[in-house]
């Protein structure tokens with residue numbers, strides 16, 4: 432978003448009382464091809480405002496002109512800050528967002544956020560995320576990556592933070608392999624998000640205490656924000 436890069440997110444428009452701000456984080460999976468579909472679907476949900484944050488690799492899979500909302504990337508973060516009084520983009524965006532959805536979440540960024548690495552705009556927002564707000568994630572990777580035991584460990588870690596998994600599906604992937612790892616259908620993602628939007632996301636909720644270490648991978652969200660969400664995780668190699 433070259434020209435808009437100097438703006439503070441949400442500063443140019445007054446926010447309607449009922450608006451829910453949805454931040455879409457997109458990473459370098461081939462499923463990022465579906466970003467235009469996801470964004471246009473989100474914009475059809477009443478009261479939803481959308482902004483996108485992207486990794487550099489994700490940019491390879493969509494055309495910026497197909498995305499009718501602001502898109503921010505690492506360049507914007509660094510161009511926006513020149514002196515002490517300047518806003519820090521990842522903090523402004525985590526403040527702006529009522530809900531974040533990582534779609535697709537690739538294996539690389541999954542690994543980073545599950546271990547606290549924050550070396551780009553997307554991972555900095557997740558690292559600074561307010562755990563009282565919902566964060567949903569849609570894993571998307573090759574079946575061989577999916578089947579590696581580290582995937583289940585990392586997803587369990589995210590679920591233990593209270594993040595909500597929208598499970599990947601089984602199909603013949605772009606590379607020809609058949610199996611789990613494909614991102615959930617956009618219609619499924621929109622359904623989950625619509626049910627989140629039924630509640631007033633602008634009011635913080637109390638999360639349950641973190642589970643004890645070593646607990647098995649959860650397939651349903653741990654947060655009381657999401658009783659409508661029924662999430663079915665496919666089998667994983669380690670389970």
Ligand SMILES: Cc1cc2nc3c(=O)[nH]c(=O)nc-3n(C[C@H](O)[C@H](O)[C@H](O)COP(=O)(O)O)c2cc1C
Nearest residue numbers: 458459460461486488489537538539540571572573
């Ligand atoms: C054509 C192509 C498709 C890819 N698809 C995926 C994918 O679906 N899932 C995944 O985890 N990685 C995929 N990758 C690898 C990631 O793009 C790579 O790990 C990259 O470093 C991710 O960077 P990011 O997490 O910063 O976006 C793909 C790479 C290429 C070249």
